[in-house]
Amino acid sequence: MFGYYFDLALRSLKRNPVLTALMVLAIGLGIGASMTMVTVLHVMSGDPLPGRSGQLYYPQLDPLPLKYQQSAYGPDPRLNFTWPDAMALVAAHRAERQAAMAGGALLVRPARTGLRPFYVDGRYATADFFAMFGVPFLRGQGWSAAEDDGRARVVVLGDTLSRKLFGTSDSVGRMVRFGDADLRVIGVTADWHPQPMFYADASSKAFGEADQFFLPLATAMDLKFDANSNQSSWASIEGDIMKSPNLTWLQVWVQLKDPAQIAAYRQFLSDYSAQQKALGRFERPPSHARLYGLMDWLGRQNLVSADVRLQLWLALGFLLVCMTNIVALLLAKFLRRSGEVSVRRALGARRRDIFLQFGIESAVIGLAGGVLGLGIAQLGLWSVRHRPDDYAHLAQMDFSMLVGTFVLAVVASVLAGLLPAWRACRVAPALQLKTL
Structure with missing residues (x-):
């Protein structure tokens, strides 16, 4: 019919x-x-990490003074972390995995004949970054927590950058000069490019180009590499600017596998905020601490x-x-x-x-x-x-x-x-x- x-x-x-x-x-x-x-x-x-996004969370603290007035045009400082807070959350190990990170753009000085120096975007991060986000490796591996602590002069390259610097030969074990520092290649990742780039600074381009290098955050700090994430301060800063408790510039992500872990981590954030308030660092109530799922965090950024x-x-x-x-x-x-x-x-x-x-x-x-x-x-x-x-x-x-x-x-x-x-x-x- x-x-x-x-x-x-x-x-x-x-x-x-x-x-x-x-x-x-x-x-x-x-x-x-x-x-x-x-x-x-x-x-x-869309979901940038299908199959993993349900376990990824972005914590948020509120270190701002009571009298701080948010600008209608500038980014909210609470979207990022200060160095002391980010390191405290990573060191606490209250999640399955946790990583602090920031973006960077470095000058690469190739040893390859005929290739002029050029800038490339990448990421400074702590050791859990690769396992937590499921970054695929073609060769080698990421660094360990011990290498984080030791400020190891190592780097992981994206496949595109590896091919540009070394052609089709294996780059693991080779040396690459970033700025004025020589770093040893310990791994090569496939060109990993989740869209949007959920882990990046909220003020950066969410649909930008893929990161082409990854190196330990502590190493980047030790070498005085510049971070290209948004930096917000609310008080005078003395000494090491990037480690100041009055400057936010880092991002922190954690992996939580079940509702019990999620509830426990929320309580941990509240307790940490209460502790910092008791020490005189935080002025606002501990209830201002938040924990966002990956998709909720993206919705909060108004990417569309x-x-x-x-x-x-x-x-x-x-x-x-x-x-x-x-x-x-x-x-x-x-x-x-x-x-x-x-x-x-x-x-x-x-x-x-x-x-x-x-x-x-x-x-x-x-x-x-x-x-x-x-x-x-x-x-x-x-x-x-x-x-x-x-x-x-x-x-x-x-x-x-x-x-x-x-x-x-x-x-x-x-x-x-x-x-x-x-x-x-x-x-x-x-x-x-x-x-x-």
Whole structure:
């Protein structure tokens, strides 16, 4: 029966190619515009570490004075950690794993002939960074906690940087000069690039380029390497600026495997805040301490800009306009076939048979519109990739979005055809047969 109705749909659409083309074009334009923006939103708000994100948490403390007034334009200092607080949380070992980190950009001085010095982005971190985030290694391994404590002059390279410096040969055990320091390569990772870069400083580009080196945080401090994360202070600083209890610049992530650990860690943060308050460091209540899951933390960062959301709503509004036009065109098309419908009804066809016939015809229009919409969406995503925004390079349609394009096209066209199909199957056969 389905094959019969499908054949009827094709015959009907071929009888009026201009009207068919208009309907396919309308649904294709609406679907193409909508799926372009839905795809952009999808890649910007997706899970950066599927399978691991449910165990990753970002703690937050409140070391600010009571009289501190947050600027409406600057970043919140509480988004990052001071050195003493970050080291205390890491040293406490209250989670399965814990790591403190910060971003950095260093000058690489290649030994390779013909290669000029260049800057590259990377990450300073403590030892649990790799195991906690599941960073894949191609060769070698990360450093140990003992090497953290010993300020070992070691580095892990990303595959792209390793190939640039050493070609296809094994770089493990080789020396690389960062700034004025020689570091020994102990591992090479696959180009690990979770999007968004959830572990980075909240004020940095969440959809930036992948980190190409990783080195111990204590080593970076010992070598006076600059950190490119946001630095916020609220009091005068004496001595070592980066280790000041009045300067936030580090990020801390912890891995917690079950609700009991999560509850215990929340209590630990509250107790730590109360202890620091008793010592006179913290002035605000311990209840200001927070613990955010990875996806909750990303939601708090508002990574999807108001501009992207506005464009999505405009695209969906355009789809609604296209569907309204489809309703009008299908209504005119189906009612013009009242005589054909009446003959079928007189020969024994039921109203639901007529409704199903026209529903399948609407679905065929939607399927054709989906093919056109897919092409338009790909063109739209190509144009997005040429924009200067940091997320632009991510505008690629994955399999789920590909399937979603056709599903949305068919569903939209079937919904648009419900009223015309219902109206057509309600035609009184006797009145129409008199005119034949």
